[in-house]
Amino acid sequence: MEKSKYSVLVVLCLMCFVSLVNAQNKSVFHSITWDEAAALAEKEGKIVFVDAMRKPMNEEAKQANEKMTRDIFKVKEVTDFINKNTIAIQIDMGSEAGKEFAPKLVMNMYPTYGFFMPNGDILGVISPFILAKEPMKLVEAGNKALEAAAVKRQNSRKIAFQNLTLDQAVEQAKKEGKLVFIDAHTAWCQPCVLMEKNVFSLNTVADYYNEHFINVKIDFGKEKELAERFGVNGYPSFIFVNGKGKAVYIAGGYTEEKEFIGYGEAALKAAEGIVFEHGTWQEALNKAKAENKLIFMDCYTSWCGPCKIMAKDVFTDPDVAKFFNEHFVNVKFDMEKGEGVTLKEKYSVHAYPTLNFINAQGELQHCIVGSMEVEDFLKEAQKAIDGKGLIALTKEYEAGNREPEFVISYLKALGDAYKSEDAEKVCLAYFATLDKAKLQEKFYWDLFYQYINDVDSDVFAYVYENRDAFCEAIGEKEVRRKIANVWTVGANRFVSGQGENVAFDEKGFKKYIKRLSKADVDDKFVIISDAKMSNAEKLGDWKTYMDLGEERLKEGTVGDLLLYNWGLRIDRECKDDALRLRAAKWLDDAAAVSDERESEGNVGMMSWGKYFKEISAKLKEPWKEK
Numbered sequence: 001m002e003k004s005k006y007s008v009l010v011v012l013c014l015m016c017f018v019s020l021v022n023a024q025n026k027s028v029f030h031s032i033t034w035d036e037a038a039a040l041a042e043k044e045g046k047i048v049f050v051d052a053m054r055k056p057m058n059e060e061a062k063q064a065n066e067k068m069t070r071d072i073f074k075v076k077e078v079t080d081f082i083n084k085n086t087i088a089i090q091i092d093m094g095s096e097a098g099k100e101f102a103p104k105l106v107m108n109m110y111p112t113y114g115f116f117m118p119n120g121d122i123l124g125v126i127s128p129f130i131l132a133k134e135p136m137k138l139v140e141a142g143n144k145a146l147e148a149a150a151v152k153r154q155n156s157r158k159i160a161f162q163n164l165t166l167d168q169a170v171e172q173a174k175k176e177g178k179l180v181f182i183d184a185h186t187a188w189c190q191p192c193v194l195m196e197k198n199v200f201s202l203n204t205v206a207d208y209y210n211e212h213f214i215n216v217k218i219d220f221g222k223e224k225e226l227a228e229r230f231g232v233n234g235y236p237s238f239i240f241v242n243g244k245g246k247a248v249y250i251a252g253g254y255t256e257e258k259e260f261i262g263y264g265e266a267a268l269k270a271a272e273g274i275v276f277e278h279g280t281w282q283e284a285l286n287k288a289k290a291e292n293k294l295i296f297m298d299c300y301t302s303w304c305g306p307c308k309i310m311a312k313d314v315f316t317d318p319d320v321a322k323f324f325n326e327h328f329v330n331v332k333f334d335m336e337k338g339e340g341v342t343l344k345e346k347y348s349v350h351a352y353p354t355l356n357f358i359n360a361q362g363e364l365q366h367c368i369v370g371s372m373e374v375e376d377f378l379k380e381a382q383k384a385i386d387g388k389g390l391i392a393l394t395k396e397y398e399a400g401n402r403e404p405e406f407v408i409s410y411l412k413a414l415g416d417a418y419k420s421e422d423a424e425k426v427c428l429a430y431f432a433t434l435d436k437a438k439l440q441e442k443f444y445w446d447l448f449y450q451y452i453n454d455v456d457s458d459v460f461a462y463v464y465e466n467r468d469a470f471c472e473a474i475g476e477k478e479v480r481r482k483i484a485n486v487w488t489v490g491a492n493r494f495v496s497g498q499g500e501n502v503a504f505d506e507k508g509f510k511k512y513i514k515r516l517s518k519a520d521v522d523d524k525f526v527i528i529s530d531a532k533m534s535n536a537e538k539l540g541d542w543k544t545y546m547d548l549g550e551e552r553l554k555e556g557t558v559g560d561l562l563l564y565n566w567g568l569r570i571d572r573e574c575k576d577d578a579l580r581l582r583a584a585k586w587l588d589d590a591a592a593v594s595d596e597r598e599s600e601g602n603v604g605m606m607s608w609g610k611y612f613k614e615i616s617a618k619l620k621e622p623w624k625e626k
Contacts, residue, residue, distance in 0.1 A: 028073055028082045029090045034101055041087040042118040047149050049086035049142075051128075052101070053111040054094050068132045075135040081142050086115070106197075107190040113138065115145030121197045123148045148198070157206040159183075161217045166226065166245070173214045174243030179271055181213035181264070184230070184237040184252075186221035191254035192236040199260055208261050212268060213240070240267035248318040273316035274324045276332050281339055288329045289360035294384055296324055298332035299344065299354040303572060306371035307353040317374045327385060328357075351418045357384035365389045369418035380416070390417050397426070404430075411451060420453065427451040428459060436462045440473040449482050455490030464519070480522060487521050491531035495538040504539055526557065542574045546582055553586060560608040563590055567615035575623045584619035587612040 029051065030037065041048045051069075056062035073079050082088050092098050093110050104120045105112070113131070115123040123145035131138050161183065162169065169180045183200075185192035199205055209215055220227040220235065230239055230247055237252040240263075249267035276298070277284055288295045298315075300307035314320060324330055333340035335349055343349070347356055347364060355377075357366040366389025368380050383389050393410045401407075407430050414423035427447055431439070436459065438444045452459055463470055463483070470479045494509040495502065509531070516524040529552060536545040549566055552558050558566075563586065570583045594609035 028079055029088045032089060033097065034089065034091065037087045037089045038118040038120070044087070047086050047123060047145060048116040048118060049082055049088040050101075050114045050116060051088070051090040051111075052093055052098070052105060052114060053090065055092050068128060072128065072131045072135045072138065078135050078138050081139045085142060085146060106193045107188070113141075115142060115149075117149055117152055121152060122194075152201070155201055155203045155206075157201075157203045159200040159206050159209045159215050161215045164214070164216050166216065166218065166241075169214045169216045170241060170243060170245045173241070176214070177243075179213050179248065179267055180241040181209060181215045181267075182239040182241060183215070183217045184220045184227070184232055184235065184239055185217065186219060186235050188221065189235040194254060195236050199255065199257060202257050205257055205260060208264055212264060238263055240264075240271070242271055242316070242318070244317075246318050248321075270318060270321065271316060273321040274330050275321075276330045281331070281333075281343060284329055284331045285360055285362055291329065293327065293329050293360070294365060295358045295360070296328040296330045296381070297343070297347075297356040297358060298330075299335050299340070299347070299349045299352065299356060300332060301334060301336050301352050303568075304352040309371045310353055310355075314371070314374055314377055320374055320377060323378055323381060327381070354418070355380075357381070357389060363391075365391050367417040369416065390414070390419075408447075411447065415450060420451075423451045424454055428454070428457055431459050439463060440470060442474070445470075445474050449478070453486050453489040455486050460486055484521075484523055484527065487516065487524075488527050488530065491516070491527055492534050495535050502539060504535060509535070537569060537573070540573075542570070542576055542579050545570075546579055549586070560590070560594070563587070564608065564611055564615065567612070567619065571615055571618050577622055580619045580623060584616040587616040587619070591616065
C-alpha cells in the first residue's frame with residue numbers, strides 16, 4: 001500500500017514538471033501571416049511584434065538560434081509584456097512573405113526584433129544579440145513603442161504633398177503669396193522614411209505646413225541638378241523656396257515635432273526679408289554706433305510704385321536679406337509722415353525710393369535712387385561698405401581726379417543718386433576737354449543723352465545746330481527725342497521754391513516761348529502746353545491746370561499714360577472737390593472708350609480702363625490728406 005502511494009506521488013510530480021516545462025517552452029509567437037497579425041492587433045488594440053530573421057543554414061546555427069530565443073523569452077516579465085501588448089509573429093526574411101515585409105523594416109538590418117503599428121508603420125527595433133545579454137531591454141523598447149503607438153493613434157492628419165513639379169509649385173506659391181516646402185529625400189535614406197511616418201503624420205505638423213506652405217516631395221537622388229542648385233549633400237533636407245524659386249531657408253536631418261515646426265517658422269521669418277528697426281532715427285544712430293555698422297535708410301512714400309516694387313521683390317530676396325541684416329542697421333521712413341519729413345529735408349530727398357547709406361555720425365556715405373534688380377542693389381551696398389560710395393567719389397573728384405575712367409564712374413554714381421545738376425556740371429566739364437565732334441560717337445553721345453539737359457549749354461547748342469548730322473550718325477528718333485527733352489526741361493525751370501515761397505518768373509517764361517518759336521523747335525506747342533500745366537501744378541493753380549488739360553483733350557493729343565498721370569497728380573494734390581469731379585469725368589469718359597475698344601477686340605499692350613476707373617473713384621471722394 002505504501003509503495004502504491006509512493007508511485008502515485010512520483011507520477012503526479014512528473015506531470016507537474018512536464019506541465020511546467022511545456023509552459024516555459026510555449027512560444028509567444030503566433031503561426032499567422034503579417035496581414036492576419038495586423039488585423040488581430042487592430043481588433044485588440046495592440047501592436048505587432050515581429051521576429052525578422054533568416055532560417056539557419058545548418059543544424060548548429062539552428063540550435064544556437066533556438067537557445068538565444070529561449071534565453072530571451074524564458075524571462076517572465078518579457079513574455080508577459082509581449083503576450084499582453086502585442087501580437088507576435090516570426091517572418092523568414094528569405095521567404096516571399098519576408099520580401100514583401102522588408103520595406104516595413106525601413107532599411108533596418110535583420111535579424112532584428114521590431115514593433116509595428118497594424119498599418120505597418122515601424123515603432124522601433126532592437127537586436128536579438130543585445131537581448132541575449134539583457135532580455136529586459138525588450139520591455140524598455142516595447143514601452144517606447146507603445147508610447148509612439150499612442151501618439152500615432154491620436155494623430156489622423158499628415159502633410160499634404162502635392163503632385164507638382166518644382167516650377168509648378170513655385171508658380172502656385174507666387175500666386176498664393178506662400179513659400180514652397182520641399183521634402184528633399186532619396187530612396188535609400190532611412191531618416192527620410194521615418195520623417196514621413198513619424199513627423200509629417202503629426203496633426204500639429206500637418207496643420208502648420210498645410211496652412212503656410214505649398215508642399216512637394218522631390219527625390220534628389222534622381223534630381224541631381226536640384227541637389228547641386230540648392231547645395232544639398234545630406235538627407236533628408238528641408239528646403240523653403242519663395243515665389244521666385246530662391247531658397248530662403250534650408251535645414252536637414254531627422255527632426256522631431258517642435259524643431260521641425262520651428263524650421264517652418266524660421267523660413268517664414270526669413271522670407272520677410274530685410275529686418276527694419278521700428279524706433280526713432282536717434283535710436284538707429286545709437287545702434288549703428290554700438291554695433292559699428294552703417295545705416296541703410298529706405299526713403300519712400302505710400303504712393304510710390306517703385307518703392308513698392310523694391311519692398312516686395314528686392315528687400316524680400318534671401319540674398320539681400322542675409323547681406324543687409326548682417327551688415328547694416330536697417331530703417332525705413334515715409335518721407336511725408338512723422339520723422340520722415342525732417343529726414344527728407346536733412347538728406348535732400350527729392351525722388352523715390354531714395355536709398356541712403358549713412359554712418360553712425362549721421363553722415364551720408366552713398367545714395368542711389370529708384371528701383372533696381374537684386375544684383376545691382378547688392379553691388380551698391382558693397383560700395384558703401386568698401387568706402388567707395390558717392391561721397392567718397394565726390395571727395396576724390398574735388399581733390400582733382402580727372403582720369404576719364406574715374407569721371408565716367410563718378411557720373412554714373414551721380415546719376416544713380418538723382419544728382420542731375422551735379423552730374424551735368426561734371427559732364428559739361430568733361431566735354432570741355434573734348435572736341436565736340438566726338439559727340440557723334442556713340443559712347444560720348446550716350447553721356448550727353450543721359451546727363452546733359454541744360455538748354456543754354458554750348459554742348460546742346462552744338463548738337464541742335466548740327467542735328468541733321470547727329471540724326472544720321474545716331475538715329476533720327478533718338479536724337480529728336482533728346483532734343484525735345486532738353487527744350488522741355490528748359491521750359492520747366494521758371495517756377496522756383498515750394499509752398500508759401502513758390503515764385504513764377506512769368507517774364508522769363510514768355511521770353512522762352514518766343515525763343516522756342518524762333519528756333520522752330522519740333523512739337524513746340526506740346527512743350528509749351530506741358531510747361532504751362534507743370535507751372536500751374538507747382539503754383540497750386542488747379543483751375544488753370546484743368547483748363548489746359550481740357551484743351552489738350554479736345555485736341556486729341558493726350559495718350560492713356562499721360563491722362564493716368566494727370567489723374568494721379570490731381571488726386572494727390574488738388575483739394576477742390578469740384579475740380580476733382582471734373583477730372584473724374586475725364587477718366588470716366590476715357591474708361592468708356594477703353595471698354596468699347598476691348599469689346600470690339602481692339603486691345604493694345606495694356607488695358608487702361610480699370611486704372612481710369614480706380615482713379616476716378618478716388619477723385620469722386622472728398623479730398624483728404626494723402
